[in-house]
Amino acid sequence: MQTSAVTDLAHTHARPVHWLATATAMAGVVALAGLLQPGPAGATAAPAPLPAPDAAAVRFPLECGGAPSKIAQRATGDLDGDGNPETVAVVHCEAGSGTPPSGIYVLTHGKGGGSPAARVVATLVEPSQLKTVSGFAVRDGAVRATLLGYSSPDVPSCCPDQKEQVMWHWKGGAFVRSAQAEARAV
Template sequence: MQHPAVPELAHTHTRPIHWVATATAVAGVMALSSVVQPDSATAAQPAHASPRATHTTAPDPAGVDFPLTCGPVKAVVKTKATGDLDGDGSPETVAVVHCDAPMGTPPDGVYVLTRSADGTPRVVATLVDPKDGNTVSDFSVRDGSVLATLLGYSSTDVPRCCPDVTEPARWQWKNGAFLRSTPAGAHSV
């Protein structure tokens, strides 16, 4: 009888430990491949994507607790507008809010809403404080700016029904804050 040139190899006979080691290695590769995934393919890349942009819908002002003291009546959203004011790719909502007074002309507040980390709307800025006594007209959001006409009173002797001061205003996000300016060509009456 002739002996083989190569001695018998231990790994040519399968044992249960070999199957366990193979199953463990395959499970490890599967787990690693589920964690490490390539980005999904797209037909075109966005011109300027922001990694912070996570919400595509503007916050809804319904149910937001505005910093407005109304006593026994509730706060009412008079009008709202949306747009990306800070350039992060997510739209903000700007709401004109006043107390639901049974008579007279209640002053307006203008508030900027964004979404918190959990997606709920929250007030991040007050552009017009109701304590100033102004009402807002010709309100809009355009090109990253909030535009409005503020109607006010020259003295306490002017009836609250009939504002006699008109002041155009514009707010724009710059260096981490909303800066107010008067739009070009605007005149006070």
């Protein structure tokens, strides 16, 4: 066995201060590694969807000759697949008697941040078509309605004699009306 020329090396005997310095250095390295970790991969937080537009806050393109308009029915759903719900409203003029024709309007939020004002973006049924809406729903990204109409101008406005089941869905940047069933007597 050969003896060392330097008999007293400081690092050959571990003392508590050495262990403490090593532990402190290791803790610092681990803490620094934790701070320098990359963020979670993949998905980023999507913005929360806007609430459905308020139909009561919209002026509808409906001429009522001075009489007020009335929102008869409304439903909401995401019709264009953008993650934000649209509102579909059935609106007619308030009439003293008879069955006033209805319009079906699609509402969305205006452009801009926050919750911008609602606006009409599509008219599915014009009141000038003289249709009344009896059944109405928004389901599976489509607007479904039962439209009542008249076979001739001689039919009294109180008593529509035709019935159609119709559906609209968003396709290619517009609402497309599905193939309608033949008009039939009520």
